[in-house]
Amino acid sequence: xxxxxxxxxxxxxxxxxxxxxxxxxxxxxxxxxxxxxxxxxxxxxxxxxxxxxxxxxxxxxxxxxxxxxxxxxxxxxxxxxxxxxxxxxxxxxxxxxxxxxxxxxxxxxxxxxxxxxxxxxxxxxxxxxxxxxxxxxxxxxxxxxxxxxxxxxx
Amino acid sequence: xxxxxxxxxxxxxxxxxxxxxxxxxxxxxxxxxxxxxxxxxxxxxxxxxxxxxxxxxxxxxxxxxxxxxxxxxxxxxxxxxxxxxxxxxxxxxxxxxxxxxxxxxxxxxxxxxxxxxxxxxxxxxxxxxxxxxxxxxxxxxxxxxxxxxxxxxxxxxxxxxxxxxxxxxxxxxxxxxxxxxxxxxxxxxxxxxxxxxxxxxxxxxxxxxxxxxxxxxxxxxxxxxxxxxxxxxxxxxxxxxxxxxxxxxxxxxxxxxxxxxxxxxxxxxxxxxxxxxxxxxxxxxxxxxxxxxxxxxxxxxxxxxxxxxxxxxxxxxxxxxxxxxxxxxxxxxxxxxxxxxxxxxxxxxxxxxxxxxxxxxxxxxxxxxxxxxxxxxxxxxxxxxxxxxxxxxxxxxxxxxxxxxxxxxxxxxxxxxxxxxxxxxxxxxxxxxxxxxxxxxxxxxxxxxxxxxxxxxxxxxxxxxxxxxxxxxxxxxxxxxxxxxxxxxxxxxxxxxxxxxxxxxxxxxxxxxxxxxxxxxxxxxxxxxxxxxxxxxxxxxxxxxxxxxxxxxxxxxxxxxxxxxxxxxxxxxxxxxxxxxxxxxxxxxxxxxxxxxxxxxxxxxxxxxxxxxxxxxxxxxxxxxxxxx
Numbered sequence: 001x002x003x004x005x006x007x008x009x010x011x012x013x014x015x016x017x018x019x020x021x022x023x024x025x026x027x028x029x030x031x032x033x034x035x036x037x038x039x040x041x042x043x044x045x046x047x048x049x050x051x052x053x054x055x056x057x058x059x060x061x062x063x064x065x066x067x068x069x070x071x072x073x074x075x076x077x078x079x080x081x082x083x084x085x086x087x088x089x090x091x092x093x094x095x096x097x098x099x100x101x102x103x104x105x106x107x108x109x110x111x112x113x114x115x116x117x118x119x120x121x122x123x124x125x126x127x128x129x130x131x132x133x134x135x136x137x138x139x140x141x142x143x144x145x146x147x148x149x150x151x152x153x154x
Numbered sequence: 155x156x157x158x159x160x161x162x163x164x165x166x167x168x169x170x171x172x173x174x175x176x177x178x179x180x181x182x183x184x185x186x187x188x189x190x191x192x193x194x195x196x197x198x199x200x201x202x203x204x205x206x207x208x209x210x211x212x213x214x215x216x217x218x219x220x221x222x223x224x225x226x227x228x229x230x231x232x233x234x235x236x237x238x239x240x241x242x243x244x245x246x247x248x249x250x251x252x253x254x255x256x257x258x259x260x261x262x263x264x265x266x267x268x269x270x271x272x273x274x275x276x277x278x279x280x281x282x283x284x285x286x287x288x289x290x291x292x293x294x295x296x297x298x299x300x301x302x303x304x305x306x307x308x309x310x311x312x313x314x315x316x317x318x319x320x321x322x323x324x325x326x327x328x329x330x331x332x333x334x335x336x337x338x339x340x341x342x343x344x345x346x347x348x349x350x351x352x353x354x355x356x357x358x359x360x361x362x363x364x365x366x367x368x369x370x371x372x373x374x375x376x377x378x379x380x381x382x383x384x385x386x387x388x389x390x391x392x393x394x395x396x397x398x399x400x401x402x403x404x405x406x407x408x409x410x411x412x413x414x415x416x417x418x419x420x421x422x423x424x425x426x427x428x429x430x431x432x433x434x435x436x437x438x439x440x441x442x443x444x445x446x447x448x449x450x451x452x453x454x455x456x457x458x459x460x461x462x463x464x465x466x467x468x469x470x471x472x473x474x475x476x477x478x479x480x481x482x483x484x485x486x487x488x489x490x491x492x493x494x495x496x497x498x499x500x501x502x503x504x505x506x507x508x509x510x511x512x513x514x515x516x517x518x519x520x521x522x523x524x525x526x527x528x529x530x531x532x533x534x535x536x537x538x539x540x541x542x543x544x545x546x547x548x549x550x551x552x553x554x555x556x557x558x559x560x561x562x563x564x565x566x567x568x569x570x571x572x573x574x575x576x577x578x579x580x581x582x583x584x585x586x587x588x589x590x591x592x593x594x595x596x597x598x599x600x601x602x603x604x605x606x607x608x609x610x611x612x613x614x615x616x617x618x619x620x621x622x623x624x625x626x627x628x629x630x631x632x633x634x635x636x637x638x639x640x641x642x643x644x645x646x647x648x649x650x651x652x653x654x655x656x657x658x659x660x661x662x663x664x665x666x667x668x669x670x671x672x673x674x675x676x677x678x679x680x681x682x683x684x685x686x687x688x689x690x691x692x693x694x695x696x697x698x699x700x701x702x703x704x705x706x707x708x709x710x711x712x713x714x715x716x717x718x719x720x721x722x723x724x725x726x727x728x729x730x731x732x733x734x735x736x737x738x739x740x741x742x743x744x745x746x747x748x749x750x751x752x753x754x755x756x757x758x759x760x761x762x763x764x765x766x767x768x769x770x771x772x773x774x775x776x777x778x779x780x781x782x783x
Binding site (some may be wrong): 022023026029097119123 | 565
């Protein structure tokens, strides 16, 4: 398990936006067991996440986003990410307990790449997390480095 | 009869000009006795001519045989009196002064004839022969005959005023007048009660004058007798004018006077909008007397002097001929709103007359405005309450959302860390601790199911159904297939009978069948061959029956209450929310739901849906909900 401090200012593969320490601990456990090579950063709320992204040399390969966050909520954060040119195209997967239809629709409307329900049962939870990391980190072709894709888009 | 007559006469003031005339003559008689006979004869002539003209032109309604005869005859009587005056004045040579007495006699003779004929002819059966022109010509012929007789010596009373012939002539005249009086008495039933006494008075006075004249045996009528005669003539003339003009006119205008009793202000207007008649209510409203209102343009009643009749809607409606019309006039000066009804009157006698009836509708208008105000206030209040309710609903929604989210996180932690504990330290724990950890995990899963159901129930309550055509058979088959896939070892038969096509919200009906078939599936667990049957019930209901464990009918009421269960968790899984959700869905579809069952012999759950949508059909597929008819 990597220390958070050591990762500060370093580019990471995964940004976890999660306010619940228990959920975070469970997710980190799954990550450590199944994807030990993965680098990640945890933000407790939307503001922390934005602060981290503003300083990070390059955006992460994937952002895992909880919706119910203190201060800046998950959906507001998503909106801010999509407005920011650097993170406009970064894959964001909403990983939440909410099954509310409005949340699903709003999330997709704001540009979420995926919406995944966070299961209560731990076996199920870890298998879902494992599968989504497999897909988005292993299988999915990541976005080229920032300068490249900006040039391409312009 | 006399009292009534006296009252009428006094009320009409008809006696006043008569009295004045007689007083004048009396004074004249006192101061100039020589000229008096000429003046009296002139007045007699004028009275006769006036009577003739007035009665001649009186309305056909009032004219009767008596009046026709008097009208035709009195003209020529007047002519004879005029001739008498002319003869006395000696201003026309043809009329010799010597025949003065004879002219007077002829005049009185014709008068007596006329009075007799008029009284006599009253009772004679009607014939078209008796028209006024014919009578006029007959009297003219009589006049000519008399004229000829007097002028050419055929006059039987010739002789320069010899006492004998004079006496005979005057006696004949008296006889004629008495006969006339007698005839009048005979025919008294033909006359109006208020007319007969005056006629008797006039006839009687005339006869009395004649009698006195006979007794006095004078060639010239003495002034007092002349005065009496003028009085009799005047009474006759006034009586006939009263009966041929005043009374008929009063009868005609009685219709107008009947408006006086009406408590609603009513005016009779002519075609220029000038007031021609007003009733008491109108006078009270205007605060004016009849004299002040009659002849005034009607717009003066409603507006001040600054507004001309052109700007008055009432006057405009009358002059433009837009009748009948109902107008509303608001009068700020009087703080009133009046409804004015204008009705054209064709038979009122005034050309282009309009009846104007005015109602005070101030209170009605005020009530209407108040009602409108209250309605708006009510709508505002309803809108406010709706907003508040929506706000509360949103709060509730976000509350249940938060509850669901916030309850799931700790559950996930309990479940997760229990699992972690089992994974990491499983080999160090004794079997009892492991079992306890397993029970913790199972409890969290059960609670998770409970949260799911509660969220489902709250979502059913929040959403209005989207009406569409729904095939319950297809939904039931899908639900059963899912259950079968989860538990492939179970042997369950699903029978679908009857028309299972209906209208409703597909998602909600899916949830309803999920719950009902899920229950049936659950409670037929002990059956080697479970049988579930979805069928069309009598009317527009549907029933889902099974051969499961059934229930005691005395618990029927408890079945649909949230969190109430008839079985323990060990017997059958469940949280008691399923049937509450079912009932809520049926209520959303404005239907009803009930259950029938006996312990050990299965259960039947029946429900109806609002069938008004069937008739409207596919046009409702848009999801819009039509207003209840």
